[in-house]
Amino acid sequence: MRVALVGLGYIADLHYQAVRKAGADAIIGCDVNPAVAEAFASRPGVEAVVGSVDEVVALRPDAAHVLTPPNAHFAVAKPLLAAGIDLLLEKPMCDRSSDARSLIAQAGEAGVLLGTGHNFLLYPIWDKLKAAVDGGAVGALRSIDVCYRRPFPPLRANNTQPWAMRGSRNILFEVAPHPFASALDLVPSVDVEHVTTSRPQDLPNGVRFFREWNILGKSGDVSVRFDLSFEDAYSESFVHVRGSTGSVVLDFVHNSVVVNTRSFAPEYVELAEQGLHSASAYARGAVGTLLETMAGKVGSKKSGAPYEQSIDRTVAQFYADRQRRVLDRRLGPDLALRVVELGEAVADAAHLPETAQPDPVAQVRAAGPAPDPTRPRALVLGGTGFIGTALVRRLATQGVYTRVVARRPESARARFADLPSVDVVQGDLERPDELVPYLADVDVVYHLAKSVEGTWEGVLQHEVEPTKRFIDLCADAHIGRFVYASSIAIFDAGDASRPITEATPPSPGVVATSNYARAKAEIEAYLLERHRDAGFPAVIIRPAIVLGVGSDPAHAGIAAWPHPNVALHFGSGRHRLPIVLVDDVADAFAKALDRPGIEGRCFNLSSPGCITAEEYLEEVARASANPILRKPRSLRTMYASQVAKWLVKKAVGRKDPFPRWADCNGRSFASPFDCSVTEAALDWHPESDRSVLLARGVTEPAEAFIR
Missing domain, CATH: 3.40.50.720 (NAD(P)-binding Rossmann-like Domain)
Known part of the structure; x- marks a missing residue:
């Protein structure tokens, strides 16, 4: 099987690993940046690298993954579909529903598969939530709350190069398809009733980026709410489905699913049972995630962090579907179109123009x-x-x-x-x-x-x-x-x-x-x-x-930051x-x-x-009204940790340079x-x-x- 990857940005690495696991014999890389394409050429299994879609078509791959920014999906996909090549697009299918409909019609006429990688629906824990809802565990649906509150790294750096940073509505077609797809896999549609945007950030390119979105909608009698936040705060990402006889909470961050239902026990006993059940589910998710992530870091091909697993499962599902020529609902064009339509409805309700870049x-x-x-x-x-x-x-x-x-x-x-x-x-x-x-x-x-x-x-x-x-x-x-x-x-x-x-x-x-x-x-x-x-x-x-x-x-010169608002001093910090x-x-x-x-x-x-690092962090915390969890860390402890990490990487074949004491010691800025x-x-x-x-x-x- 010969597979082309069109667009060799950061997500291409995960797709490359996934198609190798799925049995690709040869991989074709395509990127308009010659240096990026050239770097990709040295990877095992890469047959060729090219700089245009026309060159991909000429090489006749069996399938292609479109991994470009969403605004380029339509232009890239059309000639590939015309050549009879099965496609897996990174979510969303397109940034305009009219373009999505055009691609769907073209794929149908050509008899080729047009899949979209809504990989959050391929988390193993999503299967559990879907089974609980479809199996009637929660009774009749009453409400769906989808929360996606995770920092968006380009915002911190004011990096306007990513497509999501080049238009106020672009984030709705870059990150928001994840929560949108979660809701639309549970209900057929969402009628948007009200959208509130807040915490705007004016970017250097003139774009106003809204860091918080609250979206209220309905699907028949079911209330649907999306809570989106992209600023540096505590990460949360979950789906809460409430029904007449129970509820399901899926936590993407902690990789857990908790199903609570009514029982015949007295309420105080039922509450105790539910608490123990929730604790057990979180513990299983935490331990499982830790072990699988560590296994992935040391080179296990069958393990990795949940997000990496979701990409692997998405790609594996697509190639299994190629064998039977029918796409799984999670990858199919029906869901993909509804996700794009929902993004447009939210943008319209928020009165955001389509202009990608201010004049x-x-x-x-x-x-x-x-x-x-x-x-x-x-x-x-x-x-x-x-x-x-x-x-x-x-x-x-x-x-x-x-x-x-x-x-x-x-x-x-x-x-x-x-x-x-x-x-x-x-x-x-x-x-x-x-x-x-x-x-x-x-x-x-x-x-x-x-x-x-x-x-x-x-x-x-x-x-x-x-x-x-x-x-x-x-x-x-x-x-x-x-x-x-x-x-x-x-x-x-x-x-x-x-x-x-x-x-x-x-x-x-x-x-x-x-x-x-x-x-x-x-x-x-x-x-x-x-x-x-x-x-x-x-x-x-x-x-x-x-x-x-x-x-x-x-x-990074002041302290080590394992998380936003969490700092480790290089030494005493004084x-x-x-x-x-x-x-x-x-x-x-x-x-x-x-x-x-x-x-x-x-x-x-x-x-x-x-000014010392201690004084710097104290003032940042005061001025931003955001407490910073901070503590000094021994330079020797820090160096020992770096050496231990190097030993693990060396054991799995990584060729990182051996850490030197001078690099660690110099971060204290004692001189x-x-x-x-x-x-x-x-x-x-x-x-x-x-x-x-x-x-x-x-x-x-x-x-x-x-x-």
Whole structure:
């Protein structure tokens, strides 16, 4: 069996594992990003990787999984269906019901299967709930409450790249299909009566994202309610079905199902029985989930976390259905269409427009200064990130023509629409040769981009090697200056008697452990080598812990965060942290534009240490009105835990680097940072007043984050 995976984002990894378990002999990968497709090509069982749906059709797979964002499902699925290829689409089928109906009709005419992976209905515990309801255990249905309250990670980072973040209604077709499908597998339809949206978050691309949704509806005489929340709070996800003689509660988070029914016992005995039954169900779910998740982590092909199992079961069900040419109700087009229709009904009731992205022109508030022809012209990679945005705005306010390279230029144009001196172009560091035309008329290049790969091989392929190639191209183009954003993460800052200065070398122990630090150190070394050998005008800037409105209060440099609002100090938490405001960082980078005599040098950016991790967390908790569960953790205990995890990973064939003490010890930030050389060389004067640093770096970001 030959299977194509179209769209190789994060969910593709689970589908890849699942189709291998389902018996696929060969896998075809398809992604418009050549670097992503190329990385996928090295996986076992991959026959070919291509960049277009037409190429997939030409290879004639037996089936294909459409794993692109929902707004692309229709365009991707049509040619595949026309070629007679059975399809499994990631939920939802489409983001418009008219498109879904068109695909259903096309599949019917072609005689091919059109499945949709509503994988929450393939959790083993869903079978138990469905059996209890269909078997009459709860009597006549009275109400269905579906609660989905789980953090949506892109919100925390203000990451507007995911499709769900590019339109106010998009979340209804990205995450909400899970709760919608749960209700619609129990009742035939839901008439939406009222929708309340609350806790809006205005994203950098101009989209207003609603973090809470309360949806009231009816299915005949059955009340249906959806409670959706996407902010950082305690995770809950459950379905509560109440009937005339009992109720069922399915808890997705704790992987348990509790069925309570009337009995012949006195009420006080019945309540005791129900309490014991509930406790037993939760205990079984907890122990089972723990064992299966641990088994999955050590490589068992038949185990894994419940979510991973649900993907496996969805894929296995689809291929079993292919044999009999009839889809299970949970994968079938009838349910899939009803889910999309419900999403549209909710969006309409909330009066949300279909516009996926606000018009950048409409975002213009006030024109900034026009470019100053006497100033150098700049090109910025990574200009839409936290530091990059501040830098672009600083350059623009100084009249510097600034060209921003962005993967998704529409979002970046909306962000900088009020700045006439900013020009946004489409490009990707992973394809550096395509950036050469953008170098033709610029004097200074700022490189603030980084990858999010989890393995060194991925970081090397997607960040280090493309950056080295881009440096060479900049040299060929005779760029006047190349300013690279490195990081203080390359240092072992764990010795209180050893100040960190610009002359401090990268720590071998830190670089050997952290892929992020290793990438920064390798690129630094290459830049300095090019400067020594050929006079390449490199300037390296290493920001410390950068804070400001827009930064994540759960900063990884401050503490370890096993959960939102739960923090573990790196050591005592009483060392003064190397903190710097984002506006001061932008100021330093802007000064590097034309400051004479700084080529071939490295500069660290930190204000004088005056705030500890303890004090930081106390202020975040106060300003956000969200208590933070926190405690110190011995560095030796933390290091022992890292070594133990490494041993387990090694036992199952993982090739992660052995953790070094320097990486763990350095996180305490016991070492003071002396940035006097930077201050003198750049004429840079960062904020040093503790009250101002606390207000602008901690209080204001925390208050803005909860808004």
